[in-house]
Amino acid sequence: MLKLEGLSRQFGGVRALDDVTLTVHPEQVYGLIGPNGAGKTTVFNLVTGLFPPTGGLLEFDGRSLQGVPPHRIAQRGIARTFQNIRLFQEMTLIDNVIVGMHAHLPYHFWDLLLRTPAFREAERRARARALQLLHRVGLGTLCEELAGNLSYGNQRKLEIARALASRPRLLLLDEPVAGMNATEKNEIMALIRSLRQDRLTVFMIEHDMRFVMGLCDTVAVLNFGRIIAEGKPAEIQANPAVIEAYLGQEEPA
Amino acid sequence: MDWSSWWDTYSTLVLSIGVYGMLALSIYLTLSCGLLSLANAAFMGIGAYMSAIATLQFEWPFAFALFLGTVLPAAVAFLIGIPVLRLSGVYLAMATLGFGEVVRVVLLNLDITGGPLGLNGIPPLTTWWHVVLALALTVALLQALRRSRIGRAFEAIREDETAARLMGIATDRIKLLAFVLGAAIAGLAGGLNAHYTFTLSPGNFGFESAVDILTMAVLGGIQGVAGPLLGGAILTLLPELLRGLQEFRMAANGLILIAVVLFMPQGLWDPARFRRWRRSRGTRAEA
Ligand SMILES: Nc1ncnc2c1ncn2[C@@H]1O[C@H](COP(=O)(O)OP(=O)(O)OP(=O)(O)O)[C@@H](O)[C@H]1O
Ligand SMILES: [Mg+2]
Numbered sequence: 017m018l019k020l021e022g023l024s025r026q027f028g029g030v031r032a033l034d035d036v037t038l039t040v041h042p043e044q045v046y047g048l049i050g051p052n053g054a055g056k057t058t059v060f061n062l063v064t065g066l067f068p069p070t071g072g073l074l075e076f077d078g079r080s081l082q083g084v085p086p087h088r089i090a091q092r093g094i095a096r097t098f099q100n101i102r103l104f105q106e107m108t109l110i111d112n113v114i115v116g117m118h119a120h121l122p123y124h125f126w127d128l129l130l131r132t133p134a135f136r137e138a139e140r141r142a143r144a145r146a147l148q149l150l151h152r153v154g155l156g157t158l159c160e161e162l163a164g165n166l167s168y169g170n171q172r173k174l175e176i177a178r179a180l181a182s183r184p185r186l187l188l189l190d191e192p193v194a195g196m197n198a199t200e201k202n203e204i205m206a207l208i209r210s211l212r213q214d215r216l217t218v219f220m221i222e223h224d225m226r227f228v229m230g231l232c233d234t235v236a237v238l239n240f241g242r243i244i245a246e247g248k249p250a251e252i253q254a255n256p257a258v259i260e261a262y263l264g265q266e267e268p269a
Numbered sequence: 270m271d272w273s274s275w276w277d278t279y280s281t282l283v284l285s286i287g288v289y290g291m292l293a294l295s296i297y298l299t300l301s302c303g304l305l306s307l308a309n310a311a312f313m314g315i316g317a318y319m320s321a322i323a324t325l326q327f328e329w330p331f332a333f334a335l336f337l338g339t340v341l342p343a344a345v346a347f348l349i350g351i352p353v354l355r356l357s358g359v360y361l362a363m364a365t366l367g368f369g370e371v372v373r374v375v376l377l378n379l380d381i382t383g384g385p386l387g388l389n390g391i392p393p394l395t396t397w398w399h400v401v402l403a404l405a406l407t408v409a410l411l412q413a414l415r416r417s418r419i420g421r422a423f424e425a426i427r428e429d430e431t432a433a434r435l436m437g438i439a440t441d442r443i444k445l446l447a448f449v450l451g452a453a454i455a456g457l458a459g460g461l462n463a464h465y466t467f468t469l470s471p472g473n474f475g476f477e478s479a480v481d482i483l484t485m486a487v488l489g490g491i492q493g494v495a496g497p498l499l500g501g502a503i504l505t506l507l508p509e510l511l512r513g514l515q516e517f518r519m520a521a522n523g524l525i526l527i528a529v530v531l532f533m534p535q536g537l538w539d540p541a542r543f544r545r546w547r548r549s550r551g552t553r554a555e556a
Binding site: 066085105115 | 410
């Protein structure tokens with residue numbers, strides 16, 4: 017479904033990604049882990065077209081993503097959340113989610129000027145579906161609140177709802193449970209399981225090992241911009257190179 | 270004082286309230302999309318000259334003249350918007366001010382615009398209902414946009430352009446739309462303005478009026494269409510009300526602005542503040 021081949025990205029002299037090759041298969045939950053600054057978020061930024069790779073290939077559903085602008089990539093079916101939450105703070109929850117449906121609101125400029133039945137129907141459906149999505153992530157009762165007023169954990173949930181609004185086939189989650197308490201983590205875990213049941217493909221970055229090991233079919237480990245291991249969660253946990261990468265990181269600074 | 274003599278005295282002022290309301294709305298449109306564009310005075314000038322030339326020199330019907338005065342600035346905005354809207358923040362402000370200077374110099378040097386003398390004897394065709402109709406259409410357009418995918422896209426772009434793009438919004442096209450529509454509204458306002466002031470000169474549409482238009486929107490607030498309308502009305506009326514102060518008028522004008530910006534940074538019309546007021550009065554009543 018998503019294929020990265022020999023992908024590299026340099027920032028000035030920094031090699032953030034170096035010859036990264038991996039494939040996310042349909043209906044998989046694929047985990048990407050690695051120490052801080054390993055280049056994980058950079059992978060997502062390249063996949064969503066925020067900046068171009070300095071080398072290598074990117075393919076989604078057999079079509080190259082080379083030079084495709086971010087909004088087109090989103091329209092092809094890739095949605096994401098952000099490590100440093102990027103909601104529309106001054107908009108309500110429900111409007112945040114409806115923004116995610118932007119490309120799926122099938123009315124023209126004259127429809128909205130004249131408020132035609134097609135316009136009203138599309139808007140009504142969008143609201144109904146947005147409300148459904150908010151309920152799905154457990155925020156239904158807060159739908160008219162401003163996004164900026166939400167707690168940290170709830171903001172992360174809202175980001176997931178907004179990403180789901182575009183009906184993606186591939187969902188990229190950048191540290192979805194960072195800063196969450198144990199209850200919230202369990203809720204997100206249940207949510208991702210139910211998304212998989214809806215046959216959505218999930219590609220996630222996460223530091224929480226229990227979370228990653230409990231959810232992912234395949235895990236890849238990134239260290240200093242290189243993939244140092246890929247495999248089933250149990251294999252990864254036993255891999256000496258991985259243990260060393262993490263131990264090396266956790267030595268007191 | 271009977272109606273007709275009152276109208277003779279104050280018609281210009283009343284029509285100006287509507288026209289400047291439209292100008293404030295035109296900049297509100299771009300601001301609501303996160304664009305600090307100061308080109309609207311220039312677009313007003315292009316619209317004013319275009320429609321005045323149409324009625325004065327070609328004797329075309331007024332409606333057609335206004336149409337041209339709306340479409341020409343929109344077309345110009347489309348052409349310059351494609352390169353210029355890559356900029357943002359202060360850089361966009363600088364580039365659009367620069368564009369305004371170019372327009373002023375062009376108006377100053379063309380023959381058809383009358384050069385430095387400008388145009389005189391423009392037929393007084395604008396009546397109150399033209400202004401009311403144009404203003405009503407503008408408000409209706411902006412309100413329709415606000416409650417649609419396009420209005421939400423404007424707001425999303427203003428808050429976080431990168432996130433908006435990643436939500437599948439073609440941000441470049443949406444920003445261009447806001448810029449072009451803003452130019453069209455400013456151009457129409459200019460066309461109406463030209464046909465009750467009788468004269469046009471290039472100096473009317475320079476840096477000062479660009480800043481005036483921005484000030485109207487900032488003073489009134491950009492939380493909705495009411496703010497710019499209020500700001501436009503106040504800044505049109507204020508110089509008249511302060512006439513007694515004579516030479517201190519401009520200073521008083523400036524002081525009022527500073528006070529508003531300091532104490533009401535969201536502008537005069539701020540629904541959130543109104544809600545807070547209502548709520549605090551409610552709790553006091555209960556106590
Ligand atoms: N836009 C950018 N400009 C310059 N350098 C960047 C940029 N984005 C990332 N980097 C650099 O690339 C490297 C990898 O960063 P990245 O954010 O991908 O790491 P990460 O694995 O997501 O880390 P974390 O676990 O802290 O989120 C870092 O050295 C970072 O400073
Ligand atoms: Mg990261």
